[in-house]
Amino acid sequence: MGNYLAELDKKYIWHPFTQMSDYLNREPLVIVGGEGSYLIDSDGNRYLDGVSSLWVNVHGHKRPEIDQAIRAQLDKIAHTTMLGLANEPASLLAERLVKIAPGNLSKVFYSDNGSTAMEVAIKIAYQYWVNRGDTKRTRFLSLENAYHGDTIGAVSIGGIDLFHACYRPLLFPAYHAPSPYCYRCPLGKSHPSCGLECLNKAEEILSAHSSEIIAVVAESAVQGAAGMIVMPPGYLKGLEELARKYGVPLILDEVAMGVGRTGTMFACEHEGVKPDIMALAKGITGGYLPLAATLVTREIFDAFVGDMGKTFYHGHSYTGNPLACAAALATLNIFEKENTLEKVNRLSNLLTERLEECKRLEHVGDVRQKGFVAGIELVKDKETKEPYPPELTMGYQVIYRARREGVIIRPLGNVIVVIPPFSFTEEELNRLMDVIILSIRDVTE
Numbered sequence: 001m002g003n004y005l006a007e008l009d010k011k012y013i014w015h016p017f018t019q020m021s022d023y024l025n026r027e028p029l030v031i032v033g034g035e036g037s038y039l040i041d042s043d044g045n046r047y048l049d050g051v052s053s054l055w056v057n058v059h060g061h062k063r064p065e066i067d068q069a070i071r072a073q074l075d076k077i078a079h080t081t082m083l084g085l086a087n088e089p090a091s092l093l094a095e096r097l098v099k100i101a102p103g104n105l106s107k108v109f110y111s112d113n114g115s116t117a118m119e120v121a122i123k124i125a126y127q128y129w130v131n132r133g134d135t136k137r138t139r140f141l142s143l144e145n146a147y148h149g150d151t152i153g154a155v156s157i158g159g160i161d162l163f164h165a166c167y168r169p170l171l172f173p174a175y176h177a178p179s180p181y182c183y184r185c186p187l188g189k190s191h192p193s194c195g196l197e198c199l200n201k202a203e204e205i206l207s208a209h210s211s212e213i214i215a216v217v218a219e220s221a222v223q224g225a226a227g228m229i230v231m232p233p234g235y236l237k238g239l240e241e242l243a244r245k246y247g248v249p250l251i252l253d254e255v256a257m258g259v260g261r262t263g264t265m266f267a268c269e270h271e272g273v274k275p276d277i278m279a280l281a282k283g284i285t286g287g288y289l290p291l292a293a294t295l296v297t298r299e300i301f302d303a304f305v306g307d308m309g310k311t312f313y314h315g316h317s318y319t320g321n322p323l324a325c326a327a328a329l330a331t332l333n334i335f336e337k338e339n340t341l342e343k344v345n346r347l348s349n350l351l352t353e354r355l356e357e358c359k360r361l362e363h364v365g366d367v368r369q370k371g372f373v374a375g376i377e378l379v380k381d382k383e384t385k386e387p388y389p390p391e392l393t394m395g396y397q398v399i400y401r402a403r404r405e406g407v408i409i410r411p412l413g414n415v416i417v418v419i420p421p422f423s424f425t426e427e428e429l430n431r432l433m434d435v436i437i438l439s440i441r442d443v444t445e
């Protein structure tokens with residue numbers, strides 16, 4: 001059966017973010033089941049899910065409470081539209097999200113995934129100004145190395161050339177401030193002055209184009225897809241202060257770091273930052289079903305209230321899907337019932353200890369961590385930080401080596417990403433880190 005499924009995959013599937021010529025040269029791993037922190041393949045082998053099924057899984061696979069919540073909702077109705085109709089789990093979830101959200105976020109606009117959550121944020125921020133009679137604002141200020149999703153609007157404010165450069169002719173222009181990537185900072189500085197200088201650059205753009213800027217947009221606390229670039233202390237707070245000073249909304253993309261990943265429910269809470277618009281997706285359903293939410297302040301919502309011309313003409317077929325909202329409610333219930341954030345912080349401390357060992361490896365140039373998320377950057381030369389050339393695909397070699405040990409991880413270029421679900425025990429985390437260290441040594445030494 002496994003072979004047959006692998007054949008079907010090879011014959012019919014086009015995989016995301018994947019060079020298919022490489023993929024087709026390997027035997028596909030077919031996942032048929034999961035349990036807690038483990039994935040199970042078609043031959044019955046078990047693998048530690050060290051990447052939370054691409055940053056989405058939260059409380060582990062096949063959590064009885066979430067399974068049960070979805071089944072119970074299925075017995076009522078699977079889907080109904082939110083265009084003009086309300087539904088039970090969507091309303092209950094919106095109330096919960098507003099209660100736990102930072103600052104004055106008070107209205108919830110649902111969609112299906114992180115990219116759409118950001119498209120919604122982009123369009124709301126633009127129309128917020130239009131509805132107030134200001135039609136001159138057409139540019140966002142976002143960051144270099146930013147990743148906000150793969151749809152055209154999200155790519156326009158993105159800043160990862162490898163993913164985004166090809167589409168440049170199709171994109172709307174945006175201003176990009178330097179990414180606070182101290183390790184390879186374009187300004188050649190180290191923490192924390194790098195953060196400060198990056199903020200100064202952002203302010204230069206804001207002051208030169210103040211009547212043109214719609215909003216300041218950034219990932220919250222960590223630039224994930226760029227290789228887990230952790231913002232230096234004070235940077236996000238500084239960005240918020242700049243948005244306030246120039247009177248534009250702050251849009252925070254919490255798609256990856258929200259829902260507990262960094263040890264607080266939302267990553268912006270570390271510095272008490274209060275976004276005007278906040279995007280959530282990935283972990284919101286515990287990694288079960290596609291759902292996203294864009295939260296906005298009362299002030300922004302109010303700009304859309306009035307005559308038909310002020311309407312936000314945007315929506316998706318599966319907006320506020322009841323099954324997904326039921327899964328999200330069950331996910332949040334577990335956080336409360338089990339005090340999950342406390343566990344995340346305990347596990348994060350163990351992760352910090354194990355990352356110390358990684359720092360000492362001969363070909364590790366940088367190790368970055370925020371809570372229960374880390375990036376281990378492989379370099380050709382530890383002294384000069386000279387990177388490995390991309391064609392060596394060192395990241396992939398390490399993850400394929402780890403797979404032989406029963407561990408699933410994913411690289412971002414030469415960065416090995418560690419982002420396990422919160423179902424991990426200390427023993428499982430130790431095993432994950434043992435395998436990562438072994439695999440890095442095996443491939444690079």
Ligand SMILES: *Cc1c(COP(=O)(O)O)cnc(C)c1O
Nearest residue numbers: 113114115147148149224255256
């Ligand atoms: C993954 C991600 C997105 C896009 O989410 P999708 O659900 O994959 O569309 C947007 N922003 C950030 C920060 C992400 O990590």
